[in-house]
Amino acid sequence: MIYLLWSLFNIGMLVWFLLIAFGALKLFLKEMGMVSTIIFVIGIFSFIKGSVVNDQNSGYQLQKNEVVEKHNLENAISFHLDLSYVYKKDTTYTGQLSSKILVTGLISGHGWNPELTYTEIKNGIINYNVTGEHQWKLLGLVLYNQKQEFKGTIKLK
Known part of the structure; x- marks a missing residue:
């Protein structure tokens, strides 16, 4: 709210x-x-600075048996912070996964700056650790940086 x-x-x-x-x-x-x-x-x-960056397709091509999934980290009325990750389905792969943070919703006056996004899969369970700063802004001026960390596990389907 x-x-x-x-x-x-x-x-x-x-x-x-x-x-x-x-x-x-x-x-x-x-x-x-x-x-x-x-x-x-x-x-x-x-004096206006800004750039339009569309890095949704950052050049990564899905390989055979790879699946893109999302896991919700924070869910507010008008703002969602999701962890998006890529893994191989039907395999016993263990190791680090490709992942990124997706910010959606009404994002006026606040924003998310990721610092570290780490995802690792082991025995069909994904362990994740996401740290970053939630920036509170007023007319584009950062008033307060709130450090946030999300840790958890995701069981694959």
Whole structure:
């Protein structure tokens, strides 16, 4: 519930900021003129950092008998943290598995930074250890880093 409330608070703050920004732009346009306003807007946009990364298909090709599964680590009203792992079905493989963390849902005002994701299979049981930081943000500014660790086992079907 806290994730949902924090996300809604962040969205409200963003709308309030945009209203202030458009009011300031109108005032700037009136006082400084069109050319100065355009240069000002370009300067503001130059400070915005961000990248769009789609690493869902990170080049890994499933081999014969390999299966992708998900295990829920944290389940809130509007936010889910899942462990995704790949293993070979119908074998007695033991060792480390390929895995990654998936974050889904309404992720406004908070985010997850994985530090260590370790999954190992032995005798049909997966042992996992996931550590990371849950970041609490306000308008993109990190206010608090909350360390989290998830340990457990998953019995294969």
